[in-house]
Amino acid sequence: MARIELKDLRHSYLPHPQRADDYALKKVDLVWDNGGAYALLGPSGCGKTTLLNIISGLLCPSEGSILFDGVEVNDLSPEQRQIAQVFQFPVVYDTMTVYDNLAFPLRNRHVAEKQVDERVRAVAEMTDLTDMLHSKAAGLTADGKQKISLGRGLVREDVNVIMFDEPLTVIDPHLKWRLRSKLKELHQRVRMTMIYVTHDQTEALTFADRVVVMHDGWVVQQGTPVELFERPRHTFVGHFIGSPGMNLMPCELADGGARVAGHRIALERAITAPRDAARLELGVRPEFVRFVAPDSEGALPVDVVGVRDTGRSRIVETDFAGHKVRALVPEGVAVPGGRTGVSFEPSRTQIYADGWIVE
Amino acid sequence: MSAKSTNQKAWLLVAPVVILVAFNAVIPLMTVVNYSVQETFGDNLFFFEGMKWFEEVLASERFHDSLLRQLQFTFIILAIEVPLGVAIALAMPRKGFWASVCLVLMAMPLLIPWNVVGAMWNIFALPDIGLLGKTLNAMGFDYNFTRQPVAAWVTLIAMDVWHWTSLVVLLSYAGLSAIPDAYYQAARIDGASSWAVFRYIQLPKLKHVLTIAVLLRFMDSFNIYTEPFVLTGGGPGNSTTLLSLDLVKIALGQFDLGPAAAMSLIYFLIILLFSWIFYTVMTRGEDK
Numbered sequence: 016m017a018r019i020e021l022k023d024l025r026h027s028y029l030p031h032p033q034r035a036d037d038y039a040l041k042k043v044d045l046v047w048d049n050g051g052a053y054a055l056l057g058p059s060g061c062g063k064t065t066l067l068n069i070i071s072g073l074l075c076p077s078e079g080s081i082l083f084d085g086v087e088v089n090d091l092s093p094e095q096r097q098i099a100q101v102f103q104f105p106v107v108y109d110t111m112t113v114y115d116n117l118a119f120p121l122r123n124r125h126v127a128e129k130q131v132d133e134r135v136r137a138v139a140e141m142t143d144l145t146d147m148l149h150s151k152a153a154g155l156t157a158d159g160k161q162k163i164s165l166g167r168g169l170v171r172e173d174v175n176v177i178m179f180d181e182p183l184t185v186i187d188p189h190l191k192w193r194l195r196s197k198l199k200e201l202h203q204r205v206r207m208t209m210i211y212v213t214h215d216q217t218e219a220l221t222f223a224d225r226v227v228v229m230h231d232g233w234v235v236q237q238g239t240p241v242e243l244f245e246r247p248r249h250t251f252v253g254h255f256i257g258s259p260g261m262n263l264m265p266c267e268l269a270d271g272g273a274r275v276a277g278h279r280i281a282l283e284r285a286i287t288a289p290r291d292a293a294r295l296e297l298g299v300r301p302e303f304v305r306f307v308a309p310d311s312e313g314a315l316p317v318d319v320v321g322v323r324d325t326g327r328s329r330i331v332e333t334d335f336a337g338h339k340v341r342a343l344v345p346e347g348v349a350v351p352g353g354r355t356g357v358s359f360e361p362s363r364t365q366i367y368a369d370g371w372i373v374e
Numbered sequence: 375m376s377a378k379s380t381n382q383k384a385w386l387l388v389a390p391v392v393i394l395v396a397f398n399a400v401i402p403l404m405t406v407v408n409y410s411v412q413e414t415f416g417d418n419l420f421f422f423e424g425m426k427w428f429e430e431v432l433a434s435e436r437f438h439d440s441l442l443r444q445l446q447f448t449f450i451i452l453a454i455e456v457p458l459g460v461a462i463a464l465a466m467p468r469k470g471f472w473a474s475v476c477l478v479l480m481a482m483p484l485l486i487p488w489n490v491v492g493a494m495w496n497i498f499a500l501p502d503i504g505l506l507g508k509t510l511n512a513m514g515f516d517y518n519f520t521r522q523p524v525a526a527w528v529t530l531i532a533m534d535v536w537h538w539t540s541l542v543v544l545l546s547y548a549g550l551s552a553i554p555d556a557y558y559q560a561a562r563i564d565g566a567s568s569w570a571v572f573r574y575i576q577l578p579k580l581k582h583v584l585t586i587a588v589l590l591r592f593m594d595s596f597n598i599y600t601e602p603f604v605l606t607g608g609g610p611g612n613s614t615t616l617l618s619l620d621l622v623k624i625a626l627g628q629f630d631l632g633p634a635a636a637m638s639l640i641y642f643l644i645i646l647l648f649s650w651i652f653y654t655v656m657t658r659g660e661d662k
Contacts, residue, residue, distance in 0.1 A: 073559050094565045106560040108574040119574075123565035167564060 024079035054223030105160035276336035292368035314356030409635035427636035459542025492604025523613035549583035
């Protein structure tokens with residue numbers, strides 16, 4: 016097992032990258048601690064898989080270095096790096112039995128047959144494959160095959176990190192939840208470093224202790240699920256995580272607060288914008304927008320436009336001086352109609368300059 | 375009767391194909407069946423003979439010999455072309471300029487008319503003027519495919535390998551290209567050797583295209599006529615007289631319509647039988 020560090024990592028699929036846009040990964044600095052459960056979250060095409068393949072050694076980065084326990088491994092092959100990886104689509108060796116599939120990574124490394132048997136049985140137990148050990152892998156269903164892939168990832172004890180590249184894409188929704196809990200449970204049992212790549216925030220937030228959010232080749236935030244929710248460091252994190260995402264509106268900063276369309280909005284403390292900021296935005300999550308009497312102190316005048324019921328709560332869409340502001344109202348609380356007032360909770364209202372949080 | 379309504383008009387749409395197939399396949403085949411049970415004389419005189427020709431053909435040593443030669447030829451070329459084709463496909467670059475160059479080069483022999491292939495190899499192998507024949511003789515080999523049965527066989531097989539290995543290559547190449555990268559990546563991470571990659575990933579994934587390749591090569595080689603006809607004409611002696619060459623000799627050379635028709639049908643049934651056996655064996659153990 017190892018602590019994995021990525022230093023000044025950049026990667027481009029072009030032979031001679033010129034502009035920032037030529038890079039699929041734009042300067043990544045990250046540390047993955049030994050034994051952690053991490054999620055790598057971001058939309059399709061943000062560079063997640065590129066980053067994963069660089070860690071596993073399937074890709075060589077254009078610039079920067081990867082360190083396992085402080086030792087640079089840039090030039091080491093995937094075998095030498097001692098990592099395991101589970102892919103988006105199940106990879107099974109069709110002609111082998113489930114048992115031989117699970118034993119394959121060990122046999123390739125010439126592990127003694129007695130140990131192989133022990134490990135295969137232990138892993139089959141973990142992944143519910145014990146009953147099928149001696150059937151042909153080709154005959155299994157998609158989720159059975161993906162369990163084999165997961166099993167092959169878990170079978171070696173000496174791996175530095177296990178990486179999962181959207182492993183539950185092909186799995187039925189009801190099994191997804193079970194396999195995910197299973198993975199979480201496995202992590203608690205074996206305490207190996209696991210990196211779980213996904214574009215699904217629920218998957219990321221339920222699996223991981225720490226989530227790394229990527230956007231357009233950048234790592235925009237690394238933190239616990241609570242940190243991502245309460246203090247998104249980038250507007251992308253704000254609207255990508257949470258359902259619905261953060262309310263964002265252009266603003267100015269004046270006398271210790273923010274101003275949006277002439278209305279003063281209180282902040283937790285006075286903030287000065289960086290001098291070269293081209294665009295200032297105010298962000299507040301729908302969870303922290305409250306309805307208040309329109310004539311009360313600091314109330315912002317809004318018009319209620321629509322209400323959407325999500326089951327547990329209702330999303331109220333309002334119009335605030337031309338900006339869309341959504342508020343989350345719990346079930347059983349009355350939703351006002353027409354013209355009313357809202358207030359933003361100052362401690363949860365953030366200011367963003369060119370997308371990045373101002374502290 | 376079921377209450378499901380049947381659209382009878384659909385038959386109208388199928389009719390053109392049925393008529394076409396009737397004219398180019400069913401009717402000629404039935405004519406052959408007709409010949410095979412009759413004795414033919416001049417002036418269009420026919421006498422019904424029943425199974426006589428079939429019995430005669432099946433019992434004749436000549437038929438046994440050419441069938442044996444045919445089986446030999448087919449199994450030799452399959453044993454060479456299939457492994458060689460897969461090996462070439464594995465060695466070919468996957469993308470880029472050279473991939474296209476290789477594909478075009480590989481497609482070339484398939485584009486050449488069959489009798490031209492025969493003529494090319496005939497001239498190429500002539501011991502006195504052909505590049506191959508002359509070179510071999512200059513190197514001290516006593517090589518003359520018009521006189522030595524072994525030399526004729528070697529030339530015939532070399533020609534077929536040259537002509538048809540490309541088909542196996544192209545099919546295998548397509549099959550290999552269809553294997554997702556994830557398999558290779560997973561194999562690298564699992565620490566698989568390149569032999570293991572071939573044995574457990576590439577070969578199983580090629581199974582379907584190889585079934586097709588073997589079937590096509592089997593049927594085509596069993597039907598082969600033009601190239602050996604142009605190259606050796608069945609000689610020297612009868613040493614390269616394959617089934618189709620023999621059949622043409624009987625039908626057109628000797629104008630024995632009855633035996634030739636019976637032989638054609640037996641020939642056809644042999645190909646059908648072997649193809650069915652191949653197909654059944656190679657797709658055995660798969661989901662229904």
